[in-house]
Amino acid sequence: MQLKQDFFEQLPEFYSQVFPLAISNPHWLAWSQDAADLIAIETPSEALLQGLSGNAKIPDASYYAQVYSGHQFGGYSPQLGDGRSIIVGEAIGPQGAWDVALKGGGPTPYSRHGDGRAVMRSAVREFLISEALHQLHVPTTRALAVIGSDLPVWRETQETAAITVRLAKSHIRFGHFEFFCHSERGAPDKLKQLLNFTIKQHYPQLTCDAAGYKAWFTQVVADTAKMIAHWQAIGFAHGVMNTDNMSILGDSFDFGPFAFLDTFKEDFICNHSDPEGRYAFSQQPGIGLWNLQRLAQALAPIIASDDLIAALNQYQVELVQHYLYLMRAKLGITDVREDSALDETDLELIGGFTTLMERNQLDYTNTLRRFGQLDPDSKHSSLRDDFIDLNGFDTWFTRYQARVGKVLDVAQWQLERNKINPKYILRNYLAQEAIIAVEEGNLAPLHQLQQVLQNPFAEQPEFDEFANRPPDWGQGLIMSCSS
Known part of the structure; x- marks a missing residue:
């Protein structure tokens, strides 16, 4: 090394x-x-x-x-x-x-x-x-x-x-800049030193001047928005989105009581230490912006406030645009116009489907995976049997078929869905079972789980049980920050 x-x-x-x-x-x-x-x-x-x-x-x-x-x-x-x-x-x-x-x-x-x-x-x-x-x-x-x-x-x-x-x-985290924004710690000289280092190391295409600083913060906002869009689309709850746990590069970072959604629940809380739900699944987009605002406050001594505000104003646009891109792909909405990046009709269609999943207590990952078995042209959707609220589903599916339109090659369309909607995720109960085995001196379950997760989109029929909904004891496990 x-x-x-x-x-x-x-x-x-x-x-x-x-x-x-x-x-x-x-x-x-x-x-x-x-x-x-x-x-x-x-x-x-x-x-x-x-x-x-x-x-x-x-x-x-x-x-x-x-x-x-x-x-x-x-x-x-x-x-x-x-x-x-x-x-x-x-x-x-x-x-x-x-x-x-x-x-x-x-x-x-x-x-x-x-x-x-x-x-x-x-x-x-x-x-x-x-x-x-x-x-x-x-x-x-x-x-x-x-x-x-x-x-x-x-x-x-x-x-x-x-x-x-x-x-x-x-x-380097948001918290680095917060620490050095205080005058007794040398701001703005230390802030500028840290910012220049960050740009030279990780954004070499940018310059260390006012224009470069504006472009850099704009990129940080966009990268953070895209990361959280990925979390929302894949059904991932981080659990502790403190500013000291936010990577300046927009990488998921510092994992504690995280969880993937099992049964879809918009306000799912995965952290035992967060009873009020500050970091609930549905709150993550808003917390991302709140954290970026704290970063902007720290950077105010060296970046013009108008530049900071202009970048922050792009956060929601970036997040929604990337979330729409990911969710359209998951649902097979492939006919997308260039001017439809922020199409509220598609947002309503996606939101209607997640609402149906919550109302019918469906597993998020498995339900989306079922799109790989769906014939979008059929009047009898294979998804329908999973729903208790049949009228609600039928109404939604009619809108969905109208939006997707005629699919010329259904087999290829299904194949593309399985490349985007995973079969396997790290469910908390699977991690817990592997940990218990390690405590007993058996590493095989851990290594097997790791092997399955290396190919989350593949069928892997010998490991079908890893895609099952959790048993009762493993549904919606809430973890602590203890480490």
Whole structure:
């Protein structure tokens, strides 16, 4: 693994150097060769295991924890930072560099009296969701591996520590800019230093001047809107959309009590610590804008307010346009005019279908997957049998057929739907079953689940049970932030 240290060398006041604490008896629990290829690693070697577990120094590693602040559940926390994540450096790969971070590597100056460790269950969940979202074509950070240990840690009960090795094109968050916008921390000089670094590293086509800053923030708004459009279309609830969990690159980031929708429920809450539903599934688009507004406030000392407002005003347009693009493809609405990007008729049609799903308590993923079996020209839809409200469905389906029009090649149309609507998602109950097996010393279910999620659009008939609706105990599982 070849490393460089651009952040470490160029932004010395933006982090604290800290070294990982070794974990005892390290062993591979999971490995993603797809992620390993990004940084030119061919095999999970023993030397790499010892280095990533803190038992040996990685050549050319710098080891540091970044400092930032953020709005958590709406309230501002003036200093946060990497409390259990230690960045090794930027690994050079065939198509660019990726930050390598040891999530659960031990305490840092920002641990706030915590032990800096991650427990096995949260490490496994982060690994699985990072790789699952990537295979679903959702912008996301990646996960190289999970390293297990026999080191005991205490949460509600005694558990064992683990490390998720995270790969990110950048770990810079909205919260970095919030931290350095305060005068006592050197704003606007520090803000400008951070912004110039971000542009040079990740937006080399832009200039570090007023025009470049405006174009950069406009791109951040668009990337964030597109990420959340993907979440809404795939039925994914992040659960903790604090500004310190928002990637400046628009990648899904910092996974905690996430969940995919099972039975469709617009106001689904996946986080046990969010009883008021601030981060409910339906609230994610609005929270995305709210977070961007906080970022704009932080950037106000160096970017003209008119430029910030103009960019923010494009958020809803970008989000709706991309959501429509994704949902039209899912529903097989392929005849789209150039001037129909924000067609309210299509929004109403899509909204009518999700309302029907909620009213009839249908599984979101499985219902959309059924479009791959649908003959849109037939008077007797194969979807109809899934609905209790038959009149409601018939009314909607008549509108739908009128919108889709005549399909000349039904088999090809169905094939295209199955390339867009996944059969397999990371349902919380599947993750929980895999975690229980790991606790019992059996890695096979985890590796099998990972294998299934690598090809979410394929039929994989030998794994049909992974596409089933959850059992009663697994319906709508609500997770905690405990890690």
